[in-house]
Amino acid sequence: MSDRGPVRRRPGRVLHHKSKAKRVTSSGNTDHPPIVELRGITISFPGVLALDNVDFSLRPGEVHALMGENGAGKSTLIKALTGVYSIDSGSIDVAGNRQAFHGTSDAEAAGISTMYQEINLCTNLSVGENVMLGHEPRKGGRIDWKAVHRMAAEHLEGLGISIDTRSLLSNHSIAIQQLVAISRAMVLDAKVLVLDEPTSSLDRGEVEQLFAVIRDLRDRGAAILFVSHFLDQVYEIADRITVLRNGKLVGEYLVRDLPREALVTKMIGHALVDLAAISSTAARDIDRTDVPILRASDVGRRGVLEPADVEVFDGEIVGIAGLLGSGRTELVRLLYGADRADSGQIEVAGAPTKMTSPRHAIDHGVAFSSEDRREEGIVSDLTVAENILLGIQAREGFRKIRRAKQESVVFEYMTALDVRPADPNMIAGNLSGGNQQKVLIARWLATAPELLILDEPTRGIDVGTKADLQRKVAELSEQGLSVIFISSELEEVLRLAQRVVVMRDRKCIGELDSLNVELDGLIDFIANEGKGSAA
Amino acid sequence: MKHRLFWPVAALVLLILINTVARSQFASITVRDGRFYGALIDILRNSAPLMLVSLGMTVVIATRGIDLSVGAVMAVSGAVALTIIDSSADANSLGTVMVAVVVAILASLLLGVWNGFLVSAIGIQPIVATLVLMLAGRGVALLITGGFITTVNSTPFSFISTGYLVLLPFAFFIWVAAVAAVGLIERRTALGVLTEAVGINPEASRLAGVRSRGIIWSAYAASGVLSGIAGIIYASNIRAADANAAGQFIELYAILAVVLGGTSLMGGKFSIAGTVVGVLIIQTLESSILFLGVSSAQSPVFFAAVVIVVVVLQSPPLHRFVRRLASSVRSRRLTEPTSDLEAAG
C-alpha cells in the first residue's frame, strides 16, 4: 500500500492488528540468552538505599514484568537501565557489552528505548514529525517533509496503525500516542523496550490494541520490560515476572509457575510490625443501625473510578485494601472533594452534600491525609507548629489564632502523637517521614473532624513509629472518631478495621468483615475474586 | 545557626563602611533648622518609591507570582493625582491634594485588582497577565495627562516628597508606615503564613482548605496600592506626571531588592525586613555609583552585574555542584588510605 502513496489518503481507518491470530495465553520464546544483564545494582539516595544489590536480566523475545509495591525500587531500576540515574555499584551489560550510562542518550544508543507513563512526545507537532523527530530525512540540507511522512507512515503501518501522519498528535487518544511513541522507538531500532505503566490511562479496548502491538514486537525478537500495577494485565501479557520489595530482589519467576496469590504475597511480604503490640480493634462492636457519618452511593469518575458505594458509621474504622493503583486513592479523593466525582451522591450524617472542594469537605467534618506527604501534605518550608495549625487557620480565615491557643493546640497534639523532636519551631521538611505523618494527622485532629481519611499513613516510616501510629488510630476510633484507613500492609488493615472494602482495577470488588477473614483469605480475595480460580 | 538576614545586612554595612572610608562626608549628618541633612538621610528619603513597590512585589512573589506592571501603575497614579490638582481651582489647597491622593490610590487599587483577577480567576501566568497592564498602563497614563507632562506647583503636594516631619523627611515616614502596615497585616493576621503556604505548596494548601484565590488576589491588589503611593511620591518629587519616565525599570529594581533580601523567586517564605535591607542596599549602591562620577544612566550595568551574581548564587545547579563537591571531599576524607589506589586504578 505504500506505493499507492501515504496513508493519509485513508484517514480514520480502524486499527488492524498485523499479528495473525489473537493469542489467548502468553507464549513468548524465553530460552534466548539475556540481551540485558544487570548485576548487583546498588543505588542510594541521601538516607535511602533505593536498590540493594539487585540482579535483573531481560531476554529477547520475552515480555518481562517488573512488580513491586511503592518504594520497592521499580522506578529506580528502570531509571538505572535507561541512564537517568547512575549506579553506585554493580554492572550493566547490553548484548554482552559492559555499559556506563551517563544519560538517556547513552541508553538509547545502546538500543534501549523507554516509554514513560507521561507520554514524552510533543503534542504540538504532527504524528509523523513525532515519529521521526531528530532523525528526519534531509535532502540538500533541508528536511524532506514528504519523506518524513512517508517513513513515519511505514513505521506506523509496521505496528498495524494507519492514521493521518500530518495530523497533530494532540488530536489523538492516549492509546494512539503510546503507539506513536513505540514506533518512534522502532525508528531508533531499539532492541529493548521499557514500558513504564503504559496502560494506566487506557481503556479496555485500547489496552487490547497496545497488547497486540507488544506481542507482535515480542514475536519479532524485541525484549520488552513491562511495568504495570494491573495484575490482570501482567498475567495476560507477561512471560516472566521479577518481584522487588524494599529495594531488594525477591525473585524471578515464569508466569506459569507463579499463581496470583503467591505473587501478591511476594510483593507485600510479611508485616514487620509486631502487631500483637496493638490491641486489635477489629472485634469492636459498631452500631450500624444509626445514620452513617458518610454514605457514598455510586460515586465515580470516568476513566478514574467505576461507581462505588461506601458507608462509614460512628466510631468505625473502614479499611480499604487493594494493590497500588487499584483505585483506593482515587476513591477517597472523590469522597473528600479533592477531585470532582461525575456520578453518585454523598450524604454526610444523612444530609445530601456536594463535595466540590476540600474546603467543603472540611466544613462537613471530613479530613483527608494524602498518601503523598511531600507533594500534597507537608508545607515543607513552614515550621511544625505552622503545619499543625494550617488546617484550623485556613478555616478561621485571616484572623490569627491567639498565641496562647496556638501553643496549647500545638503542644496538645505534638504530645498526643509524640512528634519527635518535640520542637514546634523546627522546619517541617527536616522531619523524618513518620514524624511528618504525625504532624499531618495532628493538623487534621486539630480541626476536630467527624471522619478522618488516612491514605497510606504508615508507608515508608520506621517500625516503631508505625506501631505508634496504629495505636493512635485505634485509640481515636475508640473515642468515637470514624476513620477510613488505606494501607498496602493488609495485616495492618485487618487488625485495625472492622470492615474492609476490597478494590481491584479501579473498582470495588467486595466488602469483608475483618473478623471473618484471615490474611490468606484477603489476599486470595484481592487476587481472584470474580475470576473463578487462579489463572 | 546563621540568621537569614545575616548576608543582606552584612552587605549593607559593608557598603556603608566603604562609602564612609571613601568619602568622609558620607556618614556625617548635619542639623539645620531642626532638620537632618546628609547622604544617609538622602538615601532614606529617596528609597521611598522603590521601598513601596518592593513591599508589594515581595508579597506577590511569595505567592509564586510576579508583578511587571508596577511602573505603569506608578505612572497612572501620578497622572491621576496631578490631573486632579491641575484642574482644581486652588492647587495649594490641602483638601484638593487629599482628594487627588485618595483617588489616585483607588485607581491603583483597581489596576491591582485587575491583575489579581487575570491571575487568580482566569488563571493566566503572572508574567503574561501583568505584561498586559505593563504595556497598556502607560498608554492610559498618557491619555489621562493628554499626552503632555503635566506640571503643578502645589506646596502640600510637594511636601509629600520633600517635606520634613520632626527632623526627618516625610517620605521616610511614609515608607516606614507602609512597612509597618504590611508587616502588621502579614504577621499579626494569618495572611502571611497562609500566603507562604500557598507559595510553597499550592496543592497541599488546597487540600488543607486554604482559600488560595483570595490570597493571591489580595497580593496583587496590595501591590497595586503600594505602587500607586510610590507613583504619588515620584510625581511629587519631580512636581510633574511623566507617563514615560515614572517608574521606569522599577520592576527590575524591586525584584532585585526582594531577591537581595533573601526571598526566593520561587515563592514561599518571604521577609519584609529583608526587602527593606535589599532596598537600602540598592539605594546605597546607587549613591556610591553616583559618587564615583558615573552617570546615573550607566548605573544599570552595575545592577545587572549584581542581578547576575545573585541569581547565579541562588541557582539550583550551583547548589547541586557545591553539594556534590562537599560530599566527594567528605568521602575522600573517609577513604583516605585507599585514595591512592583509586587514583592508580
Add this chain to the structure above:
Amino acid sequence: MTILESAAPARRKVSDHYRVFMSRRASLLPTLAAVAILILLFIGAEIFLRGDFISPRNISALLLDNAFLVLLAVGMTFVIMTGGIDLSVGSVMAFTGIWLAKLLEAGTSLAIALPASLLAGALVGLLIGALVQYFEVQPFIASLAGLFLARGLAFVVSLASIKVENTAVLSLQTTRFRFGDWYITPTGILALGVVLIGAYVMQYTRFGRTTYAIGGNQQASLMGLKVSRTTVAVYVISGVCGGLAGLVLTAYSGAGYPRNGIGTELDVIAAVVIGGTLLTGGRGYMLGSMVGVFVYGTIKTIISFMGAEQSWTQIIIGVLLLVFIVVQRAIVARSDRRS
C-alpha cells in the same frame, strides 16, 4: 477502539476538508486571525478614514518604518517558540546601534564596525542563554538582567546621541528601489530576507524543529534532542537580530541614541503574540510574527492619520494582546482536554 479513528466516509465533503484542516493546522488559526485583522484594519481605514489609505506609498512605508521591529520579532519568535522570553531586545538594539555609531565616528571601517556590533548583540544573547540553560534562571529574570546590562552599556558608550556620517549606513535607508509607486529600501530587504531565512530555519531544519519540540515538551531532551545547544542558540539569534535592528534603526534615524527602544521589547512581544505565536511556546509561525508587526504598525499609522494620541496605540495593542492570550488559553485548554 477510539472514536477518532472511525471509518472514513466514501465521499469527501466540505466538513471533511474542514476536519482535516483542523486536525493538521489548528495552530494556524491565530495567525489567520491576525491576517484577517490586518485586512480589516486596511479596509476600515480606507473606508472610514480617507480614500488613500490602501496606497503603494503607505504600504511601502509600513515596511520601512517597522523594519527594525520585524527584525526583533524574528529573534523573539525563536525565543518564545522554546517557551522562553527575551526582554533585552530593545536595549540590545540601542546598545549595538550606539556602539556602531561610536565605532564609525572613531573612523573604524564599516567592515569591522558592523561585525563588532553584531557580536556585541550575540554576546548579550549568549549571556542570557547561558544563565537560562546552565544556571536554570527563569528566562524572564535572565533577560531582564540582559536588558539592564545592554541599556547601561549603551550609556557607557555614549550619554548623548552620535550622528552617523557613514554613507554606506545612511544609504541603507535612503536608497529606494522603485516599482511604480511602490518602493523598498535596503533595510526593508534586509528585514524581509531575515524573516524568510527565519521561516526556512523554523520549517526545514532540525534546529528549527527542535525549538518547536522544546516549547511543546520541556522534557524534549528525553527524546534525545539537543536541547541545551538549541536553547542557548535561540538567545544568541535574538541578540544578533537585536544587532541588525540596531543597524537598521541607526540608518533610519541617522544617529545612534542610547535611549532608543525603551519599552520596545513589549511591542515586539505583543506583535509576536498577535501574530499567532503561543507565549508558552511550541506553536506559531515566523511569517505570523511579521504580520503581527504589521498589525502593530498599521494601528499606529491609523492613529496618527486620525490625529489621535499615540498612547492609544499602546492601549489598543494591550487589549489585543489580552484578547489573544485569553483565546490562546482557551484553545490550549480545549486541546489538553481532548488528549
